Amino acid sequence: MDTGATVIGRLAPSPTGAQHVGNARTYLIAWLSARSQNGRVVLRIEDIDSPRVKAGAVESACEDLRWLGLDWDDGPIVQTERLAYYQAALERLQAQEIVYPCTCTRTDVERSASAPHLEHEGPIYPGTCSIRRAGDVAYITDRPVAWRMRVGNETIAYDDGFRGPVLLNLHEIGGDFVVWKSAGTPAYQLAVVVDDDAHKVTEVIRGDDLVTSTPRQIVLYRALGLAPPRFIHVPLVVGADGRRLAKRHGDTRLQMLREAGVAVESLLGLLGWSCGWLDQMKPIGLRDLLPRFQLGSIPRQPFVLTAQLLEKIGYHR
Numbered sequence: 001m002d003t004g005a006t007v008i009g010r011l012a013p014s015p016t017g018a019q020h021v022g023n024a025r026t027y028l029i030a031w032l033s034a035r036s037q038n039g040r041v042v043l044r045i046e047d048i049d050s051p052r053v054k055a056g057a058v059e060s061a062c063e064d065l066r067w068l069g070l071d072w073d074d075g076p077i078v079q080t081e082r083l084a085y086y087q088a089a090l091e092r093l094q095a096q097e098i099v100y101p102c103t104c105t106r107t108d109v110e111r112s113a114s115a116p117h118l119e120h121e122g123p124i125y126p127g128t129c130s131i132r133r134a135g136d137v138a139y140i141t142d143r144p145v146a147w148r149m150r151v152g153n154e155t156i157a158y159d160d161g162f163r164g165p166v167l168l169n170l171h172e173i174g175g176d177f178v179v180w181k182s183a184g185t186p187a188y189q190l191a192v193v194v195d196d197d198a199h200k201v202t203e204v205i206r207g208d209d210l211v212t213s214t215p216r217q218i219v220l221y222r223a224l225g226l227a228p229p230r231f232i233h234v235p236l237v238v239g240a241d242g243r244r245l246a247k248r249h250g251d252t253r254l255q256m257l258r259e260a261g262v263a264v265e266s267l268l269g270l271l272g273w274s275c276g277w278l279d280q281m282k283p284i285g286l287r288d289l290l291p292r293f294q295l296g297s298i299p300r301q302p303f304v305l306t307a308q309l310l311e312k313i314g315y316h317r
C-alpha cells in the first residue's frame with residue numbers, strides 16, 4: 001500500500017497545433033513520472049487560447065496519446081467548458097484589488113514600454129492603467145477591457161524539480177501580466193492555475209519554454225489562497241538548426257509518423273534514448289520504459305532531432 005500522498009500528474013495538449021515528436025517527449029516524461037510513483041494522470045485539453053480549434057482536434061489529440069500508450073484516469077477535461085470557474089477566480093482577484101482593468105492595445109504597450117530584459121519575453125508593461133481600481137471598469141464603455149495582475153518588482157524563488165532553484169524577477173519578465181483578455185476569455189496563466197488546483201495536480205511537468213510562466217502562476221496561487229504544485233521544466237526538442245521544433249523542420253506530427261507506418265516502440269526507443277534511459281536507440285514498449293525512468297538522467301540541453309534519427313525509426317520525410 002502506498003502510504004504517501006498520491007502524485008497527480010497531467011497531460012495538457014493544446015489542440016491548435018497537432019501534436020508532434022517534441023510534445024510526445026514531454027508527455028512521455030510527465031506520464032512516466034506520475035506512473036513510476038504510482039500516481040494518477042489527468043488529461044486536460046487547453047483549448048481556451050485557440051481562436052480556431054478545428055473540429056475533431058480534441059479527438060485527434062486523444063488519439064495521439066492513445067497511440068503512444070499514455071493513458072489517463074480523469075478527463076479529458078476541456079477548458080472551454082470551465083469558463084465559470086475562471087470567472088469566479090477573476091472575481092476573487094477583483095475583490096482584492098490585485099487586478100485592474102487595462103485598455104491598452106498591444107501597440108500601446110509596445111510603443112511606451114522599455115525593452116524587455118529577457119530576450120524571449122515581450123515588452124515590460126509600463127503600468128499605464130495601474131492607477132485604476134477594479135470598479136473603474138464601470139466607466140469604461142468605449143474600449144475592450146483586459147484585466148492585469150499587479151506584481152511590482154518582486155523576485156520569486158521556487159525549486160524546480162529538474163532545474164533546481166530558480167529565481168525570476170516579475171518585473172523583468174514583463175511586469176503586470178494579463179489574467180483576462182480583452183476578448184473576454186481567461187489568459188493561460190489563470191486558467192491553468194484554476195484547473196491544476198481543481199484537479200489536485202501535484203506535479204506539473206512541461207517544456208522549459210514555460211519557465212517564465214511559473215512565477216506568474218505562483219503569484220496567482222498565492223492570491224487565490226492555493227498551494228502550488230511541484231514544477232518541473234524539461235528541455236525542449238529542437239531541429240538541427242537549434243530552433244524549437246516547428247513546421248520548418250519538416251512534418252513531425254505524430255499522425256504522420258503513424259500513417260507512415262512507424263512503430264510506436266521505435267518512437268519510444270528514440271525518445272527513451274534521448275532521455276538517457278537507454279544506451280542505444282532500439283524499439284521498446286512503454287511498460288519496459290517505466291522501470292528505466294529517471295528524471296535526473298535527462299540531458300540538460302535540448303534534444304536535437306535530425307532527419308537521420310527519424311530515418312532510423314523508419315520515417316522518411
Ligand SMILES: [Zn+2]
Nearest residue numbers: 102103104129
Ligand atoms: Zn493598460
